[in-house]
Amino acid sequence: MTCQRRGLFQWVKRRIVAVMTLRVYRHPISGHCHRVELYLSLLGVPHELIHVDLSSGAHKQADFLVKSPFGQVPVMEDGEVTLADSIAILTYLGERYDEARRYWPRDALERAKVQRWLSVAAGQLAYGPAAARRAKLLGDKLDYDATVRISQRLFGVMERELTEAAFLVGSQPTLADLALYAYTARAPEGDVSLEPYPAIRAWLGRVEALPGFVPMLVSRS
Ligand SMILES: N[C@@H](CCC(=O)N[C@@H](CS)C(=O)NCC(=O)O)C(=O)O
DSSP states (O other): OOHHHHHHHHHHHHHHHHHHOEEEEEOTTOHHHHHHHHHHHHHTOOEEEEEOOGGGTGGGSHHHHHHOTTOOSOEEEETTEEEESHHHHHHHHHHHHOTTOSSSOSSHHHHHHHHHHHHHHHTHHIIIIIHHHHHHHHOOOSOHHHHHHHHHHHHHHHHHHHHHOSBTTBTSOOHHHHHHHHHHHTGGGGTOOOTTOHHHHHHHHHHHTSTTOOOOOOOOO
């Protein structure tokens, strides 16, 4: 190959890689976004983070609603694929990029156990610690006492299960741990204390020790 043709080949290759780079539309204080960023980082998948300015309402503009009909982050673009919803994105990444299935088990029962916690991430975690934090950080008008009750019930269950096992589904980390991590770690930002839960605090440390771990921004100390 001549120098000129080799140069052209490299240029085309760089353009293809640039166009193909996986993109995540996100906001740095969102635990929903963090779980996606964490998985990509643990897997070592190159990606670009695109800041969505929630405070100016960028997520409710027509161009963003095409990507995310509910006007929420995160959204992932991977080549031709556009996908909203953190849990949908996690499972997509599990199928597409987690070739060794380190975090998204192949075994049907193991995967169902992970799914049980993904439902909790969209349920009690969202209505408990994530909502309490929104109330304290952003002044969302909601029943704060109810969010604290939901958080304490959730953390009670997690504490019991994490006393029995190192991670939420047995001895190895899975998507369950990645999905539950951020809003649990930042629960104190919603004035929900983790002091009564030593097993949860030890588990947070184990997640943080995973090679490739990335933290979520601390919003309030
Ligand atoms: N089910 C969605 C929920 C995502 C979500 O609640 N995103 C928040 C940021 S943490 C958001 O975009 N809120 C803006 C809004 O709902 O208007 C997911 O799992 O991704």
